[in-house]
Amino acid sequence: MPVIAVLALDGAPGHQLTTPGLVFGTACREHRAAEYEVRLCAGPGLRTTGGPAPALRISAPYGLDGLADADVVLIPGRDRHRDEPPPGVLAALRAAVGRGSRVAAVGTGTFTLAAAGLLDGRRATTGWRHIEELAELHPRIDVDPLGTVVEDGPFLTAAGVYGGMDVCLHILGRDHGRRVAGETSRELLTPLHADADSVQEEIDREVAESVGLEPTLRWMEASLHLPLTVPDIATHAGTSISSLTRRFRAHTGLSPLQYLLRARLQEAQRLLRATDTPVERIAALTGFASSAALRHHFRALTGTTPSACRRAHRISDDPGRGCGRSPDRT
Structure with missing residues (x-):
């Protein structure tokens, strides 16, 4: 045994x-x-x-x-x-x-x-x-x-x-x-009531159809510098945490925090390509606790480093290249 x-x-x-x-x-x-x-x-x-x-x-x-x-x-x-x-x-x-x-x-x-x-x-x-x-x-x-x-x-x-x-x-x-x-x-x-899941799903569909996640997605993208939490995001969306997670996965294929991480990395990529802002400042602007944290997540999701991304972009004529794999959110 x-x-x-x-x-x-x-x-x-x-x-x-x-x-x-x-x-x-x-x-x-x-x-x-x-x-x-x-x-x-x-x-x-x-x-x-x-x-x-x-x-x-x-x-x-x-x-x-x-x-x-x-x-x-x-x-x-x-x-x-x-x-x-x-x-x-x-x-x-x-x-x-x-x-x-x-x-x-x-x-x-x-x-x-x-x-x-x-x-x-x-x-x-x-x-x-x-x-x-x-x-x-x-x-x-x-x-x-x-x-x-x-x-x-x-x-x-x-x-x-x-x-x-x-x-x-x-x-x-x-x-x-x-x-x-x-x-x-x-x-x-198993839920206490056999129809609990179907009832909740119907409520979620009605809410999603009438409001949708787009306002919350735009708010998150404008608030990357803030220490957002799942309860913060649920409050903005006017829904429960469990409902928020289901709606995010249906709409984006990601959890709220996965979407947030990818949004932060995409903005970091943009800043690296378009500006000379130091990596330490980019980390703060995109909500990472430190430049080390940014470098870790950047490498994990793009396969390269912020500095290598910036160097590669400067020798490339294509503004969309030079930062490894794109951390797509969808």
């Missing part, structure tokens, strides 16, 4: 600790072929859970020894994710990988895995608030700014509040196929 070892470090979000049991327990109950043992393993110093829910005192039946025969080690996020992990944690993770275990990290749990050096030279992601921080602290990682679940070799990393569920369903799909993962997902996420 495969063992899923959930590594609980102090300050881990409570929902990330319970999600693996929920997903794999549901799969085991509904599908005879799916058998898993889920272990909660305490790291040194484990005392309480962290946000966003209120802190709860916690104890676990296993310590780091519970990772010794695990098929999958799952690392939730934690408070103070920049701190060095507790003694023994990094060695235990390296040993697990050495034995052939798969390792998954959720949200800021990616920082724990990165601290072990196991993600160097690999693609990984984390929660969107910490993307730039991960890239700056661990420059040898190819940080995916748009990923939900990123798989690279034996490593899985996931972003978002529901990242733990996403990564568990991904593991389940790898082990037992997409049908089992899909049916488990539906079992966990």
